[in-house]
Amino acid sequence: MTTKKGIEVSIAASEAAKLARVEVVSAYPITPQTHIVEHLSEIVANGELDAAYINVESEHSAMSACVGASATGARTFTSTSAQGMELMHEILFIASGMRLPIVMAAVNRALSSPLSIWGDHSDVMAARDTGWIMLFCENGQEVVDTTIMAFKIAEDRRVLLPVMVNLDGFSLSHVIEPIEFPAQEEVDSFLPPYNPLYTLHPDKPVTMGAYAMPDLYTEAKYGQEIAIRNSKVVVKEVMDEFGKKFGRAYKPVETYNTEKADTVFIALGANNENIKTAIDELKEQGKELGLISLRLFRPFPREELIEVLKGKKAAVVIERAMPGGAMNGPLFNEIASLAVTNGLNIRLENYICGLGGRDVQPHEFIETLNEVLSSEKIAFPDNKNYGVIGVRS
Amino acid sequence: MAKPMDQYKWHELNVGCVIEEVGNAMEYKTGDWRSSKPVWDDAKCIKCGLCWLFCPDSAIYQKDDGLYAADLDYCKGCGICSKECKPGAITMVEEER
Numbered sequence: 247m248t249t250k251k252g253i254e255v256s257i258a259a260s261e262a263a264k265l266a267r268v269e270v271v272s273a274y275p276i277t278p279q280t281h282i283v284e285h286l287s288e289i290v291a292n293g294e295l296d297a298a299y300i301n302v303e304s305e306h307s308a309m310s311a312c313v314g315a316s317a318t319g320a321r322t323f324t325s326t327s328a329q330g331m332e333l334m335h336e337i338l339f340i341a342s343g344m345r346l347p348i349v350m351a352a353v354n355r356a357l358s359s360p361l362s363i364w365g366d367h368s369d370v371m372a373a374r375d376t377g378w379i380m381l382f383c384e385n386g387q388e389v390v391d392t393t394i395m396a397f398k399i400a401e402d403r404r405v406l407l408p409v410m411v412n413l414d415g416f417s418l419s420h421v422i423e424p425i426e427f428p429a430q431e432e433v434d435s436f437l438p439p440y441n442p443l444y445t446l447h448p449d450k451p452v453t454m455g456a457y458a459m460p461d462l463y464t465e466a467k468y469g470q471e472i473a474i475r476n477s478k479v480v481v482k483e484v485m486d487e488f489g490k491k492f493g494r495a496y497k498p499v500e501t502y503n504t505e506k507a508d509t510v511f512i513a514l515g516a517n518n519e520n521i522k523t524a525i526d527e528l529k530e531q532g533k534e535l536g537l538i539s540l541r542l543f544r545p546f547p548r549e550e551l552i553e554v555l556k557g558k559k560a561a562v563v564i565e566r567a568m569p570g571g572a573m574n575g576p577l578f579n580e581i582a583s584l585a586v587t588n589g590l591n592i593r594l595e596n597y598i599c600g601l602g603g604r605d606v607q608p609h610e611f612i613e614t615l616n617e618v619l620s621s622e623k624i625a626f627p628d629n630k631n632y633g634v635i636g637v638r639s
Numbered sequence: 640m641a642k643p644m645d646q647y648k649w650h651e652l653n654v655g656c657v658i659e660e661v662g663n664a665m666e667y668k669t670g671d672w673r674s675s676k677p678v679w680d681d682a683k684c685i686k687c688g689l690c691w692l693f694c695p696d697s698a699i700y701q702k703d704d705g706l707y708a709a710d711l712d713y714c715k716g717c718g719i720c721s722k723e724c725k726p727g728a729i730t731m732v733e734e735e736r
Contacts, residue, residue: 345655406654444657453658465649466656472649 250426255386256281256419258427259325259351259411262393264295265433266349268323270315272300274308276330277363278415279353283325305330309337309348316346317454319445321397324348327415328355331369335376341408342377343470344455347400347440348408350378351393354515354566355415356602364603365415367514367566371576377470379409379477380544382514386423389413391494392541394433398484401440405477412543414516414566416603428492436491478545496541499550503529504536509619510555511611512538512581513564517600521564524611535615546580552588560593562618564611566600574632595624599635610635669696673716675731677709683728690720690729 253261260282263271271290273283290299298320300311305326316322326334331352341348354370356362370380379399383389389411396409413419428436444452458466481498489495502522504510511521518539525535538554538561540547555561565575573579578596585592595618599606614635617624626633653659677690690707691699698714699707709720721729 343655443654444659451661454655456656456658458656459644461644462647462652462656465647465652468649469652469654473654 247429248426248432249429250424252422252424253386254281254420254422255389255413255425256353257285258386258423258425259389259393259413259419260285260289261427262390263323263349263351264289265428265430266323266394266397266437267321267434267439268295268297268349269320270298270300270312270322271324272302272308272311272315272322273324273326274302274305274330276305276327278355278365278419279325279327279330279351281419282351282353286323305333306337309334309341312348312350313337313341313344313346314446316341316348317344317446319440319442319447321401321440322346322348323350325351325353327353328357328363328369331373332357335373338373338376338378338408340455342474343466345406345470345473346408347397347406349393349396349400350408350410351389352410352412353415353419354412360602362602363415365417365419365516365566366601366603367412367414368568368601370410370412371565371567373410374544374576377407377474378544379405379407379474379481380412380542381409382412382539382541382543383418384516384518384539385418386421386425387494388496388541389418390425390427391488391492391496394428394437395484395488395496397440398437398487399477399481402477402480402484403443405473405480406443407474407477412515417605418516432491436488474545478542478547481542497550498540498542498547499554500539500541501554502537502539503534504538504554504558506534507536508534508557508559509562509615510536510538510558510560511562511564511615512540512577514540514543514577515566517564517566517606520606520608521611524608524615527608528612528615540577546584548584548588551581551584552590555585555590555592558592560595560618562615563594563596564614565596565598568598568601569632578632596632597635598632604636606635668712670698670710670712670714673711673714673734675716675718675733676711676714677716677718677720677729678732679707680728680730681706683726685726685728687725689723689725693719693723695719
């Protein structure tokens with residue numbers, strides 16, 4: 247039976263993993279992911295979830311254990327944040343290269359230094375090219391639904407790639423929300439047991455993760471690249487099937503009030519709820535603004551974005567990670583590349599915000615927008631191409 | 640492998656480059672990497688077997704007469720056998736190919 251309850255989003259994420267009947271969990275606790283793995287270890291220990299919980303000494307080991315578990319054909323789940331994801335970094339490439347459908351809840355947090363336990367997207371953006379499928383959530387319901395969908399996407403024979411479910415640290419992970427949980431039987435019929443293509447088994451020995459000489463490496467990586475690019479078809483199929491079955495429809499690219507607006511925000515994650523509030527307030531003042539929210543970040547939803555950006559005058563790309571000396575933030579660079587290579591004649595502006603857990607209120611998005619609309623070309627201070635919302639100077 | 644590595648197209652590789660053939664590493668002759676080879680002075684060899692024991696590639700074998708030799712298909716020419724040989728019976732000799 248479907249149940250609805252007020253629950254912390256982290257606990258809901260682990261309950262979603264339980265509904266997906268994960269067989270192996272290996273994780274190392276780190277703020278703000280902690281409640282997810284604590285709850286999972288509890289429900290494994292008290293027998294509610296028939297899974298192996300592998301305690302490890304670091305995130306490098308956690309992801310390594312997940313690689314091994316997934317290679318044996320077990321449905322595998324983990325979760326991390328910030329420094330933990332950095333410590334996993336090496337193994338993230340191995341998981342995707344070996345085509346192992348591990349699902350990870352990435353509770354996005356700022357990277358040290360300076361030390362910060364609070365939310366932003368610097369961890370996931372540093373891992374954006376690891377070959378993982380990446381989905382972003384805006385609220386607790388999406389976290390539950392996306393986690394269940396993630397396994398179905400990852401394990402599809404046409405995909406066989408790891409999936410990262412991103413949720414903002416604290417501003418999403420630690421809030422209590424009313425969330426609807428589908429019944430176990432319904433999840434079971436949506437998500438059948440994982441049927442692996444290859445497994446590590448003594449009855450039929452195979453070699454996994456062997457090396458490739460220069461003669462083969464390019465072909466191996468090309469195959470992997472084609473697989474992640476083609477996975478978008480499966481992402482859409484799974485989202486459609488989920489919508490039909492559970493009544494909540496999802497799309498790789500979501501839009502809010504974009505039909506009437508000729509200027510749109512483009513953003514990822516929990517920021518979007520405040521941007522929507524800003525858009526509602528502007529609507530009351532007679533201004534039509536839109537929001538394009540990327541639920542799917544990898545593979546980059548090229549065609550879907552072109553469709554919604556066509557004919558728009560301007561897009562303001564909002565992101566929660568410092569460019570680190572790059573031209574712009576990582577999301578903006580993708581959008582700019584998309585616009586240039588597809589002949590989109592659109593004005594693009596870029597703002598960084600919400601670093602290290604800094605709240606960004608709807609009025610700040612309104613002020614940002616007013617800055618964009620007040621001139622044809624903004625001269626950002628300190629000889630750079632982007633603004634930083636709220637920075638004191 | 641069914642054909643040489645440099646003839647495989649990307650879509651002909653298994654998902655995740657899984658190797659289903661057991662033991663096909665033997666088909667890859669790592670002896671090609673060698674720049675010098677071990678040469679035994681059988682008169683000095685005391686048949687102690689240290690070279691056989693230390694060879695990291697298991698490329699040294701004992702002949703019927705109890706003396707040792709290297710399988711040059713797999714010997715990479717690392718020189719560990721020569722270094723470990725107590726009576727100094729093994730010399731590394733540069734090869735030109």
